[in-house]
Amino acid sequence: MSRVGSEPLRIEMRGITKTFPGTVACEQIDFELRHGEIHALVGQNGAGKSTLIKVLAGIHSRDSGDICIEGAPIDHLTPRMAHDLGMRFIHQELNLVPQFNVAENIVLGDPYPLRRATPLIAWRRLNRHVGEILENLGISIDPRRSVQSLSIAEQWMVAIARALYSRGRVLVMDEPTSSLSREDVHDLFDLVRALAARGTSVIYISHRLEEIFELAERVTVLKDGRKVATADVDDLNLSELVRLMVGGRPQELYPVIEADRAMGNSILRVNDLTTADGRLANVTFQVREREVLGITGLLGAGHNELADLLFGVGGRPVGGQMLLDDRPYRPRTARLAIARGMGLVPAERRSQGVVGDMQLWENVILAHLRRFIIDPITGIVHRRRAERVAREQMQALQIVATGAEQEVQYLSGGNQQKVVLAKWLLGSPRLLIVSEPTRGIDVSAKAEIYGLVRRLADDGSGILFVSTEVEELAGICDRVLVLRQGRQVADLPRRELSAHRIMEACYGG
Amino acid sequence: MDRSSNGRVLTRRLEYFVLKGGRYGTVLGLLLLVVVFAGLKPSVFPTARNFLNIFNQISLLGICAAGLTICLVMREFDLSVGAVATLGAVLTAGWLPHLHPMLGVLAVLAVCAGIGLINGLIITTLRVSSFMTTLGTMTVLTGFSYWYTSGSGAILYSGIPEGFLRVGKGAFLHVPYIVFFMIATLLVLHVLLNHTTTGRRMYAVGGSPEAARFGGIPIRRLKILGFVLSGALAGLTGILLVARLGLAEPTIGDRFLFDSFTVTFLGAASIRVGQFHIVGTLIGTLIMGTIFNGFTLLDVPYHLQLVVQGAILIAAVTSAGLWQGLLLSVRLRSVRENPRGDTGGQDAE
Numbered sequence: 001m002s003r004v005g006s007e008p009l010r011i012e013m014r015g016i017t018k019t020f021p022g023t024v025a026c027e028q029i030d031f032e033l034r035h036g037e038i039h040a041l042v043g044q045n046g047a048g049k050s051t052l053i054k055v056l057a058g059i060h061s062r063d064s065g066d067i068c069i070e071g072a073p074i075d076h077l078t079p080r081m082a083h084d085l086g087m088r089f090i091h092q093e094l095n096l097v098p099q100f101n102v103a104e105n106i107v108l109g110d111p112y113p114l115r116r117a118t119p120l121i122a123w124r125r126l127n128r129h130v131g132e133i134l135e136n137l138g139i140s141i142d143p144r145r146s147v148q149s150l151s152i153a154e155q156w157m158v159a160i161a162r163a164l165y166s167r168g169r170v171l172v173m174d175e176p177t178s179s180l181s182r183e184d185v186h187d188l189f190d191l192v193r194a195l196a197a198r199g200t201s202v203i204y205i206s207h208r209l210e211e212i213f214e215l216a217e218r219v220t221v222l223k224d225g226r227k228v229a230t231a232d233v234d235d236l237n238l239s240e241l242v243r244l245m246v247g248g249r250p251q252e253l254y255p256v257i258e259a260d261r262a263m264g265n266s267i268l269r270v271n272d273l274t275t276a277d278g279r280l281a282n283v284t285f286q287v288r289e290r291e292v293l294g295i296t297g298l299l300g301a302g303h304n305e306l307a308d309l310l311f312g313v314g315g316r317p318v319g320g321q322m323l324l325d326d327r328p329y330r331p332r333t334a335r336l337a338i339a340r341g342m343g344l345v346p347a348e349r350r351s352q353g354v355v356g357d358m359q360l361w362e363n364v365i366l367a368h369l370r371r372f373i374i375d376p377i378t379g380i381v382h383r384r385r386a387e388r389v390a391r392e393q394m395q396a397l398q399i400v401a402t403g404a405e406q407e408v409q410y411l412s413g414g415n416q417q418k419v420v421l422a423k424w425l426l427g428s429p430r431l432l433i434v435s436e437p438t439r440g441i442d443v444s445a446k447a448e449i450y451g452l453v454r455r456l457a458d459d460g461s462g463i464l465f466v467s468t469e470v471e472e473l474a475g476i477c478d479r480v481l482v483l484r485q486g487r488q489v490a491d492l493p494r495r496e497l498s499a500h501r502i503m504e505a506c507y508g509g
Numbered sequence: 510m511d512r513s514s515n516g517r518v519l520t521r522r523l524e525y526f527v528l529k530g531g532r533y534g535t536v537l538g539l540l541l542l543v544v545v546f547a548g549l550k551p552s553v554f555p556t557a558r559n560f561l562n563i564f565n566q567i568s569l570l571g572i573c574a575a576g577l578t579i580c581l582v583m584r585e586f587d588l589s590v591g592a593v594a595t596l597g598a599v600l601t602a603g604w605l606p607h608l609h610p611m612l613g614v615l616a617v618l619a620v621c622a623g624i625g626l627i628n629g630l631i632i633t634t635l636r637v638s639s640f641m642t643t644l645g646t647m648t649v650l651t652g653f654s655y656w657y658t659s660g661s662g663a664i665l666y667s668g669i670p671e672g673f674l675r676v677g678k679g680a681f682l683h684v685p686y687i688v689f690f691m692i693a694t695l696l697v698l699h700v701l702l703n704h705t706t707t708g709r710r711m712y713a714v715g716g717s718p719e720a721a722r723f724g725g726i727p728i729r730r731l732k733i734l735g736f737v738l739s740g741a742l743a744g745l746t747g748i749l750l751v752a753r754l755g756l757a758e759p760t761i762g763d764r765f766l767f768d769s770f771t772v773t774f775l776g777a778a779s780i781r782v783g784q785f786h787i788v789g790t791l792i793g794t795l796i797m798g799t800i801f802n803g804f805t806l807l808d809v810p811y812h813l814q815l816v817v818q819g820a821i822l823i824a825a826v827t828s829a830g831l832w833q834g835l836l837l838s839v840r841l842r843s844v845r846e847n848p849r850g851d852t853g854g855q856d857a858e
Contacts, residue, residue: 097720
């Protein structure tokens with residue numbers, strides 16, 4: 001702390017604002033990083049963490065605000081400059097060359113040591129040099145091992161060693177522990193602490209909040225693109241941190257739902273579902289008519305895998321049983337799932353939800369083409385009828401477009417999502433899976449989509465609402481199932497639902 | 510309990526076999542071919558003379574395929590190698606009667622390297638796929654070669670200096686000069702790819718473009734260099750073709766496209782499975798040469814040779830894919846049995 005006065009900050013960001021068409025990703029965010037500090041950055045999905053980091057990396061240029069590095073103001077930051085200023089970003093992909101060994105990955109991009117007066121690489125010197133560096137960092141990995149044979153934790157260590165080898169002074173780590181075991185996390189933390197002790201500054205992004213208390217000195221909380229707080233970790237506890245992240249949000253965004261509304265018959269029963277790859281283990285639940293069942297968890301917890309599996313586009317179950325309308329259900333393809341009355345609003349809207357260069361009406365009838373075919377042999381579509389239906393849907397869902405013939409890629413995210421919903425509403429599916437339906441969508445469109453989902457449920461469909469946004473889950477679900485590492489850890493009924501409660505279950509609080 | 514531990518031992522053995530055994534499939538195949546042909550034609554096939562003959566026959570293919578290997582290392586295609594070889598041949602036959610041989614050869618090499626440079630520049634600066642770009646240059650060059658030879662009845666053969674032709678036909682200690690060209694080329698490129706910064710960075714570009722980009726590796730420059738080398742070596746192939754045959758015509762290099770791809774992909778199924786490398790390319794070239802030679806000795810008709818060539822390529826490439834798939838499923842299974850992260854069989858050996 002005493003250093004602050006005498007030394008300039010390593011990084012100082014003031015009033016950073018960055019907008020994208022339709023959304024403000026960062027609004028007046030201040031952030032500072034001291035020398036040798038481990039600073040955690042937390043917030044829900046869409047809070048603005050990754051945008052802020054990308055501004056720092058020079059990938060996004062900021063709309064306004066100042067950035068000073070080592071006290072020197074930086075006008076226009078490019079990725080090259082960020083690299084030259086010693087900033088190193090390690091993402092989950094790690095960016096290692098899988099075919100190379102540890103030593104070659106560590107020198108990647110830097111000059112290899114060469115034999116005197118030749119262009120030939122001095123392999124022995126390289127291995128020795130890298131071995132010394134690893135030893136210095138307390139990493140016991142043979143530099144000649146192939147990185148493919150390393151565990152994920154070891155790969156992280158190699159990525160960190162590589163950042164230091166190339167004279168990195170600021171390390172930004174994005175979710176390093178999401179796929180690590182407890183012991184591995186411990187080793188990784190030892191390494192990060194050792195780096196900080198030598199003066200490297202670390203920005204640590206994680207969804208695992210308990211780790212932040214273990215590792216970081218300070219934490220900055222972002223929410224909806226704004227900074228909520230920067231605090232010393234010692235001044236906070238877990239539930240206060242969660243409260244800062246969740247905050248209070250106006251409730252009118254969500255429709256009113258009675259706690260004990262009557263449900264209909266059971267649509268889907270899942271018993272003891274287990275997949276071969278271990279992503280899901282012993283999952284049991286049922287969805288009834290008129291019910292909105294939320295499914296959530298942290299990154300990689302299994303909720304996305306569950307949605308894919310139910311729609312026939314994911315892994316195969318090896319154990320357990322699924323019954324759809326009391327008949328065995330084992331979808332092998334999406335086509336079979338649709339034939340049984342399933343629908344999916346996928347998370348990747350642009351790549352999986354809509355066909356961007358097709359017109360609006362074509363997208364709307366896509367899942368129910370057969371109904372519009374005049375002649376079964378040529379497959380000619382009754383275009384006038386299809387367009388009329390599409391226009392009805394546009395009106396019903398208030399889709400803003402120039403007409404039924406507009407190409408969907410030119411619509412806003414919210415309107416694209418409504419097109420996807422319209423596609424399924426046309427068939428009134430038995431069970432509709434909606435996956436992250438409001439990601440990257442503005443608030444008013446969100447409210448409309450919540451309304452549509454509820455309306456569909458009121459008409460008798462079952463809804464599986466897969467999302468990682470705890471507030472919307474609390475806002476619109478009748479029940480929420482929380483998964484952690486493929487296992488069901490909570491089944492929360494309506495009257496127990498709150499963003500706070502769900503998040504605690506996600507983190508195992 | 511007992512059953513599952515049994516299963517694990519089996520799994521480990523399978524993994525061992527897959528890891529260590531699968532990589533040598535093509536080498537074993539090559540040895541098998543040699544044994545079979547030697548058995549069928551014991552008096553002709555397994556003789557020093559015939560083996561020298563095989564090497565003589567594959568030399569040009571080896572040179573051309575080595576150039577292609579560099580592009581493939583960076584996961585780029587060069588479909589123009591055959592057409593560049595043709596261009597090199599017709600230009601050699603067309604220019605050598607009028608120029609000093611050394612100057613003429615250098616000029617041809619420069620033109621062919623220039624074609625590679627154009628390929629590389631289009632691919633890296635205009636960001637067109639290498640597949641389409643080189644398909645385009647291939648067509649243009651083929652057209653050019655037809656036009657260039659059309660004045661002389663499509664075949665150029667007159668006035669090529671004797672001294673130049675001796676390069677193609679002569680031998681040192683019974684080993685044809687051309688074989689030395691191949692050996693030198695393969696050696697230089699092997700060292701380049703495996704023991705120089707440039708070569709290792711080429712592998713980094715192919716292995717993980719993202720990692721290469723974040724590491725500040727000059728990807729575009731390396732790719733351009735790869736296409737230049739590929740063009741120059743295809744040109745050298747064309748030059749040596751003329752030296753050997755004493756003539757050039759506008760389809761003379763066509764086969765080198767298909768054959769180069771066949772042998773490089775056979776090579777990628779060898780030893781370092783899934784990676785292109787010069788040793789693999791040499792193995793692939795030897796397989797091709799042995800098949801061609803053995804079939805000729807056995808009087809197998811040409812059309813059947815083509816059928817076998819294609820079938821072998823598909824078999825080698827799918828088996829490499831199959832092996833990798835098996836490997837993956839073995840790893841997955843060991844992860845499932847042992848989710849702590851200890852990868853079981855891997856470090857057992």
